[in-house]
Amino acid sequence: MMARSAFFPHPWLSLVLLLVWLLLMNSLSAGTWVLGVFLAWGIPQLTDVFWPNPPKLHHxxxxxxxxxxxxxxxxxxxxxxxxxxxxxxxxxxxxxxxxxxxxxxxxxxxxxxxxxxxxxxxxxxxxxxxxxxxxxxxxxxxxxxxxxxxxxxxxxxxxxxxxxxxxx
Structure with missing residues (x-):
């Protein structure tokens, strides 16, 4: 498991958010990707304070x-x-x-x-x-x-x- 970083505090959450965004938008255009990456980065940043002890994915x-x-x-x-x-x-x-x-x-x-x-x-x-x-x-x-x-x-x-x- 990767160590937590300040830039991506929850990398698995970011990945899931990006995938869900792409599926919801049903498009692979550049704009969809840019907004998806921004949301996948921003939402974990904003919610990091609510995760004092984030779970570590083992398997x-x-x-x-x-x-x-x-x-x-x-x-x-x-x-x-x-x-x-x-x-x-x-x-x-x-x-x-x-x-x-x-x-x-x-x-x-x-x-x-x-x-x-x-x-x-x-x-x-x-x-x-x-x-x-x-x-x-x-x-x-x-x-x-x-x-x-x-x-x-x-x-x-x-x-x-x-x-x-x-x-x-």
Whole structure:
């Protein structure tokens, strides 16, 4: 991982911002590139004060695999939730579960909670004061322990690999 510099305090964020800008603009013209580079440089500069302890990326390929997995899970969950909503309401078994966290870094916990909330049918509701338990609401809770283990295997363990600061 490159050391933080004053010019590019968050190089990965800058790269992602540039790529997202180019995709949103759907153009590779010189003006699009110039504005994209300016935004990719300026936004991290302006937000640097909000990152007192920035996370260090340990395994970027695991993060890429994680992102692809999350996108796939979002697509599948959308179909499952649509089927539940359109179908009989007798299949719905909503409930709250208390998810025991292994992650210790605030950024990684926030990313896990956001990932859970992005997946249709589940929402992160609260975190305990000691940052060891995440309260999750699920649209259907057939087996609480199975849901906990699924989240742990699919989301939390990859995040523990990705971020050096989250190693137990």
């Amino acid at each position: 970027p390929l695991v993060l890429l695999r994680f992102a692809v997995r999350v996108l796939g899970d979002i697509a599948i969950a959308n179909l499952e939730v649509a089927k539940l909503v359109v179908g009989a309401n007798t299949k719905l078994q909503p409930g709250f579960i208390e998810y025991p966290l292994e992650l210790t870094d605030d950024f990684a916990i926030s990313l896990l909670a956001s990932t859970i909330s992005l997946t249709p049918g589940t929402v992160s509701s609260d975190i305990s004061d000691d940052r060891r338990t995440l309260l999750i609401h699920a649209l259907t809770v057939d087996d609480e322990q199975a849901l906990i283990e699924t989240i742990k295997q699919r989301y939390e363990r990859p995040l523990m690999e990705v971020f050096e600061c989250s190693q137990p």
